[in-house]
Amino acid sequence: MGLDEVHEAGAEPDPVRKQRDGIGNHGIGLVGTAILVFILGIIVGIPIANFGADVLLRYTREVFAILFGVFLVILLVAGLVGLFRRQIWGAVFRRAEFEMERFARPLSDVARFAAEKRVDEATGAARDLAELVLARYAWVSTRRWLIATITALIAAIAALAGSALLFQQNRLLADQSALMTQQTDRLTEQNKLLESQIELGEAQRSAAIVSEIFNISAQLGAEIEALGLPDPTEGTPVERLSFGLKGRIIAATNMARPYRFLNAGLLEINDADLYRMALGRRTELLSEEARASVAASTPKNAAGELIDRIASPERGQLLILLANAFITDTEELTFRGADFSFAHVRMDTLKVMSLNHASLRFSDFSGTDFDSVSFRGAYLENARFRRSVFDNCDFTAVPANQANGPFRRSDDWVYRTQATGADFNATQMFDVRMSGSHLMAASFDEALLVRHDFTDSTLTGATFRNAALADVKFEGADLKAVELDGVITDRADFIAYLDEVTEPFAADRYEIAPVSRADLSDHPRTFELWLTGWPEDRQLYRVKRIKDFTE
Numbered sequence: 001m002g003l004d005e006v007h008e009a010g011a012e013p014d015p016v017r018k019q020r021d022g023i024g025n026h027g028i029g030l031v032g033t034a035i036l037v038f039i040l041g042i043i044v045g046i047p048i049a050n051f052g053a054d055v056l057l058r059y060t061r062e063v064f065a066i067l068f069g070v071f072l073v074i075l076l077v078a079g080l081v082g083l084f085r086r087q088i089w090g091a092v093f094r095r096a097e098f099e100m101e102r103f104a105r106p107l108s109d110v111a112r113f114a115a116e117k118r119v120d121e122a123t124g125a126a127r128d129l130a131e132l133v134l135a136r137y138a139w140v141s142t143r144r145w146l147i148a149t150i151t152a153l154i155a156a157i158a159a160l161a162g163s164a165l166l167f168q169q170n171r172l173l174a175d176q177s178a179l180m181t182q183q184t185d186r187l188t189e190q191n192k193l194l195e196s197q198i199e200l201g202e203a204q205r206s207a208a209i210v211s212e213i214f215n216i217s218a219q220l221g222a223e224i225e226a227l228g229l230p231d232p233t234e235g236t237p238v239e240r241l242s243f244g245l246k247g248r249i250i251a252a253t254n255m256a257r258p259y260r261f262l263n264a265g266l267l268e269i270n271d272a273d274l275y276r277m278a279l280g281r282r283t284e285l286l287s288e289e290a291r292a293s294v295a296a297s298t299p300k301n302a303a304g305e306l307i308d309r310i311a312s313p314e315r316g317q318l319l320i321l322l323a324n325a326f327i328t329d330t331e332e333l334t335f336r337g338a339d340f341s342f343a344h345v346r347m348d349t350l351k352v353m354s355l356n357h358a359s360l361r362f363s364d365f366s367g368t369d370f371d372s373v374s375f376r377g378a379y380l381e382n383a384r385f386r387r388s389v390f391d392n393c394d395f396t397a398v399p400a401n402q403a404n405g406p407f408r409r410s411d412d413w414v415y416r417t418q419a420t421g422a423d424f425n426a427t428q429m430f431d432v433r434m435s436g437s438h439l440m441a442a443s444f445d446e447a448l449l450v451r452h453d454f455t456d457s458t459l460t461g462a463t464f465r466n467a468a469l470a471d472v473k474f475e476g477a478d479l480k481a482v483e484l485d486g487v488i489t490d491r492a493d494f495i496a497y498l499d500e501v502t503e504p505f506a507a508d509r510y511e512i513a514p515v516s517r518a519d520l521s522d523h524p525r526t527f528e529l530w531l532t533g534w535p536e537d538r539q540l541y542r543v544k545r546i547k548d549f550t551e
Contacts, residue, residue, distance in 0.1 A: 196306055199260040209256050209314050213321065216252060219245050220325050235328035235352065239405075249318065250338045256314035258342035258362075260306040311344035311364055320347050329354040331405035341379075356398065357407050357415060377403070377415030383422050390429040395419065396453075397436030426524070435473075446524045466524055474498055479505045485545040488515070488523065490538055508547065515542040 113122035223241055224232055238246065319340055322330065330338065334357050341361040351371040358378045366386040373390075376398040397416040400409035407415065417437040428448045435455035445465040449472050456476040466486035479502045491497060492512070499507035517540065 196262075199306055206257055206259060206312070206314055209252060210317075212248070212252055212255070213314065213317055216245070216248050216318075217321050217325075219248070220321065224325060233326055235326045238327050238329055238332050241327075246333060246336065249322075250333055250336050253315055253318055253333075253338045253340060256312050256318070258310040258312040258315075260310050261313070263305045263307050309362070310342060311362075312342045313344045315340050315343035316345040316363075319343055319345055323347070323350050323353055328352065329356070329404065330358055331356055331403075331407055334358050335406040354404070356404060375417060377407070378417055380417065380419040380422050383419065385422070385424050385427055387426045388424075388428075390427065390432045392431045393429075393433075395432070395434040395437045468523075469494075475501045477502050481549055483545070484510055484543045487543040488520065489541055489543070492539070492541055494541065494543065506547075509545055509549075509551075510543050511546050512541050512543050515540055 220241070223245060224236055227236065227240055229236065331354065339359050341359050341363060343360065343363040345363065345365050345368060347368055349369045349371060350365075350373055352373070354374045355378055356374055356376045358375070360375075360383055361379050361381045362383065363380070364384040365388055366384050367388060368385075369389040370391065370393050372392045374394045376394055376396055378395075380395075395417045397414050400407070400411060400413035400415060403409065403415060414436070417434070419434075419437055419442055420440045422439065422442045424442065424444045424447055426446045427444070428450075429452055430450045432449070432451075433453045434457050435453050437454075437457045439454075439457055439459050439462055441461040441463075442459070443463050444467050445463055447464070447467045449467065450470045452469070452472040454472065454474050454477045458478045459482055460478050460480045461482070462479075463483040464487050465483055466488075468488040470490060472489075474497075479498060482505070487494075489512075492514075495507050495510050495512050498505050519542075520540070
């Protein structure tokens with residue numbers, strides 16, 4: 001009776017059943033094997049999944065060839081063991097057959113010889129029984145190991161095949177994502193080009209007014225020459241111009257619409273930028289730190305990029321035209337509807353000109369020097385004056401009974417200069433008057449203010465970060481939520497002074513402390529500070545904000 005027949009019979013004794021089940025609890029062995037396989041899978045699988053995916057994808061064919069080769073080797077070993085098991089077990093255990101009836105004979109011999117007290121014979125029978133049990137256990141274990149190994153290899157090949165496909169799919173998805181990102185970037189570039197094309201198309205249409213500006217310039221020169229003024233450079237009142245010419249100027253300002261155009265790039269730089277660029281040409285004379293500083297601060301040519309907001313160079317040209325013709329006032333033009341808002345003005349110096357009541361919203365005068373220019377009652381909301389220099393300029397409110405030209409009235413009305421959100425960053429202001437002006441959220445960051453007057457002005461939300469203030473008046477000003485962090489002043493009682501003369505002002509939000517001139521070497525207005533006329537021995541002070549605005 002063979003081994004399989006004994007299994008089907010199902011009537012073997014308990015010792016034999018334990019032998020067949022591997023002499024022990026086979027379930028515990030399976031659980032241990034499963035845990036071991038799981039741990040090995042984690043140890044091997046996680047590195048492959050995280051670090052070896054590319055290697056697996058690159059050498060997929062070789063990996064599968066190795067696994068299939070191992071599978072064939074194991075299958076061959078299993079076949080050889082099955083064919084030559086008698087010879088193998090005979091050589092190893094001296095037992096080639098171990099059917100159930102063979103277990104009964106030595107077992108009975110052991111019992112019989114033990115009962116008869118025949119020790120030698122009982123020992124020999126016990127040895128025969130042990131050999132049969134070990135051979136039986138070895139055969140069962142070997143068979144299970146072969147079957148488990150073949151099954152595991154098949155599962156591993158299938159799992160690796162699925163993993164390789166998943167890795168390949170993930171790589172293709174990653175490649176697709178990269179391509180989609182490139183496509184999105186190209187679409188963004190295309191949209192920018194389309195936007196530039198649209199804006200430049202608007203610029204082309206607005207360029208048609210240039211010929212009208214030339215005609216106005218020719219007529220303006222002819223009329224001034226016809227007036228026969230002794231010295232036209234002393235100024236020509238606008239009222240001396242013909243009614244038709246003034247109408248053409250007003251119409252031109254309204255015909256010129258704002259648009260976005262290409263950034264002029266290097267045309268926007270200032271003197272400090274030019275100095276840095278000059279140093280950048282002799283880098284061998286500079287230290288490594290200085291070269292890095294020059295490289296970081298040198299402006300880059302932004303040509304090809306559109307400006308950040310709409311503007312009208314044509315309106316700027318009309319203002320420059322009036323300034324170069326020494327037209328001293330613009331009140332009548334403004335009263336009749338001249339619109340200089342969004343004007344983009346690029347000129348070195350604007351002298352002795354009245355822009356009172358002028359509509360200059362969103363205009364850009366960055367880099368222009370103003371000498372004795374009046375902006376009283378003007379509309380300067382969100383106008384830009386970055387890096388400009390003001391000398392003896394006037395932004396004060398003007399009572400209606402003191403206004404010039406058609407704006408004069410007999411009542412108590414006051415024209416307040418409207419400069420909400422105006423940008424005076426990095427400007428230099430000497431003897432500038434802004435009393436009574438509306439400067440809500442205006443920016444004076446890194447500005448130099450010398451003999452400046454903010455009396456009775458509204459500065460709610462204004463910022464003076466790192467500004468330098470010398471002899472600045474704030475009596476009656478509204479300083480609610482004003483930012484003074486980094487302000488440099490020569491007044492030790494600056495915070496106490498503001499707390500006394502302004503309302504409302506949170507004095508406990510700031511502190512002030514002495515600062516040496518050496519400590520100001522990194523201040524953005526270091527060079528201009530010495531233009532204030534402060535003596536070398538005068539003590540300077542720096543303001544520091546110590547509380548948030550929400551406190």
